[in-house]
Amino acid sequence: MQNPASTPRPRGSVWTDPKARAWLFQIIAVIAVIAMGWFLFQNTQHNLQQRGILSGFGFLEQSAGFGISQHLIDYTESDTYARVFVIGLLNTLLVSCIGIFFATILGFILGVARLSPNWLIRKLATIYIETFRNIPPLLQIFFWYFAVMLPMPGPRQSLSLGENFFLNNRGLYMPAPTQADGFWPFMVGMVLVLLAIIAVARWAKVKREATGERFPVLITSLVLLIAVPFLVAQVFGAPFIWSVPELTGFNFRGGWVVVPELIALTLALTVYTAAFIAENVRSGIQAVSHGQTEAARSLGLPAGKLLRLVIIPQALRVIIPPLTSQYLNLAKNSSLAAGIGYPDMVSLFAGTVLNQTGQAIEVIAITMSVYLAISISISILMNWYNKRIALIER
Numbered sequence: 001m002q003n004p005a006s007t008p009r010p011r012g013s014v015w016t017d018p019k020a021r022a023w024l025f026q027i028i029a030v031i032a033v034i035a036m037g038w039f040l041f042q043n044t045q046h047n048l049q050q051r052g053i054l055s056g057f058g059f060l061e062q063s064a065g066f067g068i069s070q071h072l073i074d075y076t077e078s079d080t081y082a083r084v085f086v087i088g089l090l091n092t093l094l095v096s097c098i099g100i101f102f103a104t105i106l107g108f109i110l111g112v113a114r115l116s117p118n119w120l121i122r123k124l125a126t127i128y129i130e131t132f133r134n135i136p137p138l139l140q141i142f143f144w145y146f147a148v149m150l151p152m153p154g155p156r157q158s159l160s161l162g163e164n165f166f167l168n169n170r171g172l173y174m175p176a177p178t179q180a181d182g183f184w185p186f187m188v189g190m191v192l193v194l195l196a197i198i199a200v201a202r203w204a205k206v207k208r209e210a211t212g213e214r215f216p217v218l219i220t221s222l223v224l225l226i227a228v229p230f231l232v233a234q235v236f237g238a239p240f241i242w243s244v245p246e247l248t249g250f251n252f253r254g255g256w257v258v259v260p261e262l263i264a265l266t267l268a269l270t271v272y273t274a275a276f277i278a279e280n281v282r283s284g285i286q287a288v289s290h291g292q293t294e295a296a297r298s299l300g301l302p303a304g305k306l307l308r309l310v311i312i313p314q315a316l317r318v319i320i321p322p323l324t325s326q327y328l329n330l331a332k333n334s335s336l337a338a339g340i341g342y343p344d345m346v347s348l349f350a351g352t353v354l355n356q357t358g359q360a361i362e363v364i365a366i367t368m369s370v371y372l373a374i375s376i377s378i379s380i381l382m383n384w385y386n387k388r389i390a391l392i393e394r
Contacts, residue, residue: 044361059357060085066352068343070259081353088348089370095262095344096331096374099269103330104323106274111281112307125278133275138336140272145264145340152260155251164244166252172263176256177240182232186239189232197221261342265334273330280322284315316389324382328375335371345370 015021060082067077071087072094113125132140150169153159158166158173166173197220204215233239245255288311296310338347345367354363 057362059359059362062357064353065356068348069341070262070343081357084353085345085349085366088343088345091262091342091348092331092334092344092370093374095265095269095334095337095342098266099273099330099334100327102266102270103273103277103326106270107277107326108281110274110278111285114278114282115285129275129278131275132271133279135272137268137272137333138339140268141265141336141340144267145261148267149260149264155247158247158252164255166245166247169260170251170257171260172258173245173252174256174258175242175244176254177242180238180241182237182239185232185236186229189228193224193228196224259342261337261340264340265337265342269330269333272333273326276326276329277323280319280326281315283322284317284319285311287318288314313389317386320382320386320389324379324386327378327382331374331378332371 061080063078064081064084065077068075068084068087070091072090073083073087075083075087110125110128113121114129116122116125152167152169155166155168155170158168160166164175197217200215200220201217204217208214229239243254245252245257247253292310292314293306296306301310334344335346337344338351341347350363350367354360357363
């Protein structure tokens, strides 16, 4: 007698077979997307030809012919649009990196303060968070620029921050280093110090896992970072010569100047994003089991070590994923710099360059690709870090 289970089932039509139907719908969707993309491409090419607009990226080799208030690399008005693109990219990365750094520090402080047993500290942190995260970032940028930076006194009445730092409505003036005879020995020494710190940290981790004893990695790293450069400077000479800003006529000469647009933008993005990071930190700390805290306190751990060794390491697995989103938001919100004239990618490349060349499709495509690349890079880095700190169960 034939086994019914071994009897082959009659094959139905495409519409009754779920697997075949799924493949059919996916193929139709891919064809539709390709057809739509081809239609848009052909329509764009036709419209460009009718209006006599040349397409391509040859405009990047043309001379820009305009000045830029802040550039991290050398620039003159005769340089090409390609160099303008690099300057805009560097300025965007600069404000994004500075904003992420300070927003992270401020956000973690506020997140911990939000759970402080001290009533005043807890309420002040709450007021900060509820205030700044509910005000649009563009309005905060306008506030720091038009209400704080521009009303500051002129160069002759500058606010003195120490002997060599001066703040006025034209920016923050500070000493600038230039290479000296001991520069390269100093750089070699710093590389060796970083390698030594990494080696010490790994050795300390192995020792802690094997014996439970902690080695003072932080203190050792600080000693190396101070002692080695000092010894190198004594042997090979100073690595830098400092150019100090001096008031000459109606403005300062020498040193570095941080333009007021960068200061206002950095302050606004830092203050705004830190409020969201603080809430992520608070939720991450509260996600740690209360039993972990009680067990650590029963061992006699002080509050500082309790937070640093028990609570924060476990809370990071909850904090990091939403923290990644806040980093992405800060990098994208930096495009609001066009509102106050800071020369970032949007203001320089998608603004001035687009208006002068008329290459709207190429310029916008490049600008979108840059922000996409920045966002993907941040996501990859944070995902890698998230995997490194993830709790591994045995």
